[in-house]
Amino acid sequence: MHKAGQVMRQAVHNIYVYRFDYVQVFALIRIFQFLLMIPVTSIVLKLMLRVTGFTHITEQNWQSFMTHPFVMIMICLLILLFLLFVYYEMGFLFLMAFHQQRGLRYRFLPLWQQLNRKVVYFFSVQVLFLIVYLALLMPLASFMLPLTLTQSISLPHFLTEEIMSSRAGRLAYAAVASIIVMIGIRSILTLPIFTIQPNISILRSFKQSWRFSKRGLFELVVLLAMLLTGHLLMMLGITVVATFPLYLIERLMPSAALVTAGLTLAFLEMVFVVLFSLLQAMFSQVMVAITYNTLVIGKLSGTTHRKRRYKPLLLISGIVFLVLSMMNINSLEKSVYAPDTKIIAHRGYVAGNVENTISGLVSAANAGADLIEIDIQQTVDGEFVVFHDRTLRRLAGKNGVIANMTLSELKTLTIHQNGFSDKIASLDDCIEIAKALDVALLIELKVHGQETEDVLPKLVEKLRKYKVLDSYYVQSADGQKMTQLKKLVPNLRVGIVYALNIGPMEENVDFIALEESWVTEQLIEELKQHPTDLFVWTLNDDRSLQTFIEKNVSGVITDHPDVARELRTQQSENQYFLQRILNRLRFIF
Template sequence: MIEQLKQSMYQIHKNLKLYLESVFFLRMLRVLIALPLLSYLFLQILNVTGLSSITENTIFEVLRHPVALVVLLVLGLTSIFFIYYEQAYYFMLAHLQDTQEPYRLKTIIQKLNNKARYIINIQSVVFLIYFILILPIASIGMSPGLASNLYIPHFITDELLKFNGGWLIYFGVFALIIYLSLRLIFVVPYFVVEKEATILQAVKKSWQHTRKKSITNILYLGIIVGLYALAIGTLTGVLLIPLMIIERILPVAAPVVAGITLTFLQIVLFFSFGLLQGVFANVLYRLAYNRTGAPSAIKRDTKSFFFRPWSKILYPILAIVFISTVVGNTVSLTKILYQPTTQIIAHRGYMAEGVENTIGSLRAAKTAKADFVEMDIQQTKDQQFVVIHDANLGRLANRPERIQDLTLAQLQEIQVSAGGHSDFIPSFEDYLAVAKEIDMKLVVELKLHGDESDDMEEKFVEILQKADVTKEYIVQSLDETTVARVKELDPEIKTGYLVALNIGNLPKTSADMVVIEEFSLNQRLMEQARDQGKGIMVWTVNQENLVRRAFGLNVDGIITNEPSKAFAIRETFDQERTLAQRVQELLE
């Protein structure tokens, strides 16, 4: 492995300009062609279905619409093609360099086109599953750009890990995916390099070649990623040193230096990831074909690899882009960021200090200085309201009963436990009384199990009105009809439409706020919400970088398991942060 790595680094070093141009070419292909085309196809799906976005509630409308289904198929195949070209390019380049075959960009594209015919059949399903589920882990840092943002939303893993044995399922599946990744790690080089190899044949060959080598492969790949991270971390630190010095001795020049530093770091990260892809492709190619000899002399076509007549135009354009980026970064780093007005909402109370949705976790959230507490209520068998999230008592009380099958009195006698804490299930009215006592506002989520009374919303609104909290509390639900009914009964109540997954524009809703999972949050949705006069709340935001991102966008509220940490971040969000610290945060 060490020999293959040395040979690969030699190839990259000898052809550094070629690889830098390749990185630039592939990124431009993605930005100028792939993403616009995929966006266009997605917008056509929204147009033919009349939807503003695709959520968990509207996905079946897409699947039931013949035209939308066809466009969705085209979008999927287009995605496969772009992912294939972006990933296969470096393997073909490594192969041509190794075999000393003369090549140009056109040569590589033609060879990749010849293999693309194997994708236009039923095997494309195998290819799609492979890239989405396997490659982002198998290639560790070499994942294709179009798939690099694919991950399981945090709320799914958070909920899974709360169940008994959930962690075992999670890590078991994760271990299985890693194992499959390592066994199938040579699929792409075998498929790309061998002229008549089908995807299934490449899968079979990789499986055979990696037998009893999984542990060795993961160690080797781990070494490469570790060295890469060390190199990038060191280079980042070195580039930040001049800025830290300038901030102390010549503060007036620091903003411009900060803008230049950030721009250089962005360029470094832009190209370094592509170079890492090149290193991985070379190493995997050599391991797949047991190439241990000295690197071959490179034979390239006498004509330029890339079309040079554009160079006279390209370089001035790049210079203008660089200067514009420096100016933009300088403005971004030096603009005054006021402390965000984002409200901190403790998810089911403060679960680190009490059982979720109990009086104990409610009081703990007050101590943690949360602005609101998000809590869940359901209707009981006797049409009362109880504070609990799950539809049954299995997770918190180790009992099989469903909430809808028990009366409020029965539920209040049941002890629930989690995280070393124990408490009792409270009624909504008791919970509300304590919230008023400690001056804690609530975000009340109405959870539906299907057996609610016909006047459920009326009963609920009456409780809020009786407690005189209709102007202070927020009411949310996954069911848009329910929040619309609550708003109709009392227009003073601020309502939120809860969406677990949103792809596209801001969902259409009559609610005052859209409550989305952090996976779906972006600047475009924030702008659309402001234009429509609606608020945005985000759940469940726990990681520090995600909390800072939400504060930076100044969303209306973040629902978090860590209200104490979020409060500390908000309090110091723009206090005493050096320009060097701001540069580091923008790079995260």
């Protein structure tokens, strides 16, 4: 622990002494990231869509898209560009830390040239080791360094939710995650070794990191934990102090609350960017110190800097602060109005019930859902049963394919989930109960390939019989069938379900249901222009729900309709700006 304390003190000291160097480096990194990397990625994607003739990429066409020769070349180039960005970003910081800890003078150009000499490895087979290395570190990097390009890279939530829905899945997920984290930590020193040592390959760097971590793993984990804890505590303290004036003004001088909120949010945004940059610098300092055992050297030599002028930095900071403040004031003023996002209960209310059952439907209605989503399939006798899976294995614990069974057979079965049991329901049962509860349904048609030719007319006739054509919604992952349904009944609200989407969407339907990982600001604005409603699925944590409710998307599909309704209520005109600011900070960071 004494050595850990020394490493931390040295890191803080170096960053302070070389603070102007870090300001320049991080400014260049952010400018390069936001003005080049992100636009280039967007341009390349649009170019790939244009060359291949695709309007957008979905789970139905992604294989054809990915196997196109031009797309394969462009993806390889994007991966290479991403690797080079990470290499130069972190490599520069590692080299700076190494020279600072050794008390060596340095200039930016020689550091840049040293990194350039190792770029040859990116055009060899050894680049595969770097890809594996970064993949192992991705979860750690996205948590510790959220302003880097790793921030938005994660597994889609619908995949992890399916895995976590069973005990075996949770155990397997925990085991795999533990193995990945352990391997990632043991290989974490690969990049500093590779960038600092001039004559070492990526593979040798990986092996050295693995050997070193046998004796220094505990110390490394302790230091990383100290870094994260200190960073979070500092963020919390600054947030409390910075928002206290707004807390008072909202209660004593409400007329000044909007401007104060805009200024406060701008200040915190800038401070958080600085703090995350400092975390990245501390990370590089600690990694180098642990790797090369460069403890405190006393008074560092070669650290004298000519006097720097603070005025240009203060001027730029002031301009950024004013611009952010004005943008935030305008944005916060718009957020005063309560959103009208629909709360859609996913497969009914599964807490305390079995999915897609009458009891789940009743509980969802009592929880205040605006719509209740149910899954239907056609049975062998042409009827509609409310059931999600193709087989009975998960919920009934027995063999049996829904498409090969009659509705009467299915309704006699008992299904189980999370310690609860219920009976399988028909579409007629659900519509009758929904009408009695005065709540609308979002019906998802699951296509198994054995439907009758008149499956759509039969569904329409069912909805017409209960006089709900004008109030219900119907969706499916089969876009062709939904287009046919819309032509068949123009007044029925019809939508297409996507688990994946990249690029603009031009569908002749009323709404799009899209998995949250692929929803972008650009897509939200694009669909509003059509206009086409956007339902986002499946949102089960408070942060995701809060994010999309504040964005005022058309609907959020969730297993927790009660929580979603409460969060929507909090966005009413009576909500304090302080709460809105805290929500914004959660969205950004």
